[in-house]
Amino acid sequence: MRNIGILAKTHHHLSSSALQKIIDFLKKNEYTYWLEKGCRSICDPQEQEHLVEAEELARKIDVLFVLGGDGTFLYGARLVENTRIPVLGINLGRLGFLTEITVDEIEQMLSLFAQSELLIEERVILKVALVRNNKILAEHKCLNDAVINKSAIARVIDLELNLQNEAITQYKADGLIISTPTGSTAYSLAAGGSIVHPCVNAFLITPICPHMLTQRSIIVPDSYVMSVKLLTAKEEVLLTLDGQVGYPLEKNDEVVIRKNESPILIVRSPFRSYFTILREKLKWGVSD
Numbered sequence: 001m002r003n004i005g006i007l008a009k010t011h012h013h014l015s016s017s018a019l020q021k022i023i024d025f026l027k028k029n030e031y032t033y034w035l036e037k038g039c040r041s042i043c044d045p046q047e048q049e050h051l052v053e054a055e056e057l058a059r060k061i062d063v064l065f066v067l068g069g070d071g072t073f074l075y076g077a078r079l080v081e082n083t084r085i086p087v088l089g090i091n092l093g094r095l096g097f098l099t100e101i102t103v104d105e106i107e108q109m110l111s112l113f114a115q116s117e118l119l120i121e122e123r124v125i126l127k128v129a130l131v132r133n134n135k136i137l138a139e140h141k142c143l144n145d146a147v148i149n150k151s152a153i154a155r156v157i158d159l160e161l162n163l164q165n166e167a168i169t170q171y172k173a174d175g176l177i178i179s180t181p182t183g184s185t186a187y188s189l190a191a192g193g194s195i196v197h198p199c200v201n202a203f204l205i206t207p208i209c210p211h212m213l214t215q216r217s218i219i220v221p222d223s224y225v226m227s228v229k230l231l232t233a234k235e236e237v238l239l240t241l242d243g244q245v246g247y248p249l250e251k252n253d254e255v256v257i258r259k260n261e262s263p264i265l266i267v268r269s270p271f272r273s274y275f276t277i278l279r280e281k282l283k284w285g286v287s288d
Contacts, residue, residue: 001086001116004033005061007054007076008042009068012092016042018067018103023047025110034060058083063267069093070186074143074242077125077264081141086120088113088267097185097277098143100269112270119270122263123182123198124222130239130247131254141260142242144183148228148255149175149208151236156211158231163224171215175208175237176228178257185282187243193217195284197274203257226257 004026008015019035019042026033035043037051052060058080066076066089073089073096080087089099090106101109112118128146130138150157159171179188181196184204189195193206194217203224206217220226230237233251240246249255269277278284 001062001113002031003060003062004031005036005057005064005085006033006039007036007057007064007066007068007072007079008039009072009092010038010042012068014092014103015067018090018092018106019043021106022065022067022110025107029114054079058085061085063088065090066099067092068099070096070098071243073098074244077143078141078242078244081125081264082260082262084262084265086265086267088118097281098182098266100272100277105269105271108271109269117270119268121198121266121268123266124180124201125260125262125264126178126180126203127258127260128239128241129256130249131256132250132252138247140241140245142245143180143264144186144242145177145179145188146255146257147175147177147187147208147238147240147243148230148249149238149240151238153236155235157235157237160229160231161205162227162229163220165225165227169215170231171207172211173207173209173215177204177206177208178226178228179204179206180222185278188217191217194219195278203259222259224258228255228257229253 034052035050036054064087066073090101091099126142128140129136159176161168177188181198181200184196188204188206191206191208193204201222202219203222207215230249230253237249238246
């Protein structure tokens, strides 16, 4: 991995110093590197020749470094989807499950990276299609979740869930979350869903404020194809993918969700386990 791409959350106060630390290392060790054009505002003017459009990064690099929070990481994951380019997240914020490396660990991480001693893990991603009148209007990949929910002023909505072409149930709720194990610690967790280890081959289906107490979050094999149909008319309902891309839904629209053929590759932190991250970020299992 000699060709490095860098994507950064530019308005964070640690972005510039963290970026410069990485660039200095890459120059010293004669790596080729490219910066997403947004880095222009936080990098030295002499780095202008290394700036490229976000869409060009995947064609030039072997690994992507992301400086920011989980939102920036999710954007970076979209840039390299279906490429098997690993993504390494460096956390500049407070709550980060995907950006596992801290700013203080950058130098140690770079040393291990140079020695090819970092662990790369495969994570399943969702392939989501919005279908209207039997035509696919949009298709996207997402690492965390696909969410169908009402707008702030809309009433409860009705949704029909199908698994493997079998009608399973109907929800009367504020919405529904289809989550990967990676996304189980995001919106799904806040809505009462389980924490699922990211290496488990499963999807979570979590209703948002269901009208019936018996409709709880369920876990299904990630080999299943899921379909959610909107049964409600005249309400503002949105399909949101990883909290970054959104589409308005109409009555009888279907959202078809399946496992994407290619996983995303994530560079794991060598300094802490998944359960350590749960304890640090969510105080999970901490008694005092």
